[in-house]
Amino acid sequence: MRRWMGMPIAAALALTACVTINVYFPAAEAREAAKEFVDKVIGEEGQPSMPAPAPEDQDSGGGGMALHFDPLMLLGIGTAHAQGTPDISLKTPAIQAIQARMAARFDGTLRKHFDSGALGFTGNGEVAVRDASKIALPDRVKVNQAVAEQNRDANAVYREIAVANKHPEWESQIREVFAKQWVASAKSGWWYQSGGSWKQK
Template sequence: MKQWLGMPVVGALLLSACVTINVYFPAAEAKAAAREFVEKVIDDADSTQIKDSSGGGMAMQLRRLDFDISRSDASGFDPWMLLGIGSARAQSAPDISIKTPAIQAIQSRMEARFSSMLRAGFDSGALGFTEDGLISVRDAGKLELRDRVAMNAAVADDNRDRKAVYREVAVANGHPEWEVQIRNVFAKQWVESARSGWWYQSGAGWKQK
């Protein structure tokens, strides 16, 4: 009798395990997606393909395939399938998509804005990447007086797009609750992809790459 009474508890624990596995944040895939997006904005599509060779595309797919194979023995039997966990994992293989029309529209605006104005601001030292994934006018004195209004407007527009894309990436991938994590991954990638001489926020101050 006691054994039967314990069955619902065991079942609830197993179900909880499945749910936990299904919603984990795929940090490696998010970093690969952030790199692809950021490099496209800063540079161009051709250089993105070269620089992403170690973190995204086919390499990412092979890592995921290798992980899935390692979970099964030589006969192809996955012991986790007895608990319904293996199949749940396979059905929800993590993959951060940035190819939706909304995300690509934001990316196109940011790319055009960066090439037409923002790059000059970073090259001169007037602009810097902030720790929260945005950009800021860190030294207006580096700008010509006639350019300051336009640069401030471009920074404001870009920050709106940045906030929008972090939200859109999370929503497009079915996990709105990932927005903060997506934003943090992108914030680090902007700094990682920054060119030599550009500025970024670190703690209470600024550092030059």
């Protein structure tokens, strides 16, 4: 009988030893990093960065330091969170090399086609040809190649930022933050995709 009575105590002790580690995606730091990166690629001629979402918006998608109810607290089991907020670092040689290539390509080829309305930013953080008729026929191959290279570099930087910060699972969230920042930093008159359709800023 005593052996059976001791089992609930042992189970409770085992549960107490289970401490979960939650590392939240640092959304505010990611927005700051994205603004720094994007402004260096396209210059600082665009509009100010998009404001941070209201606190209630940060409870979705795993972003931000959302408050939540932990049922294990009723059993006296605490949930351990990583101490401090992870930084989103852009200082690796790989990221800085990609940034330099993207900035040179933007100034050398892409900017004038954003100005003309031929190109626009997509909803997934890439560049797309919106209206090929606005690109002179002799330039179309060069522009299409530049767009493909820009997108390859953009995808590489989203992945590299996540890996460099030791959280490869953050790649999709970093892409989402960057997609919004390209639009936020775009000049008035440039085009971007929203809800599957093109809109002019």
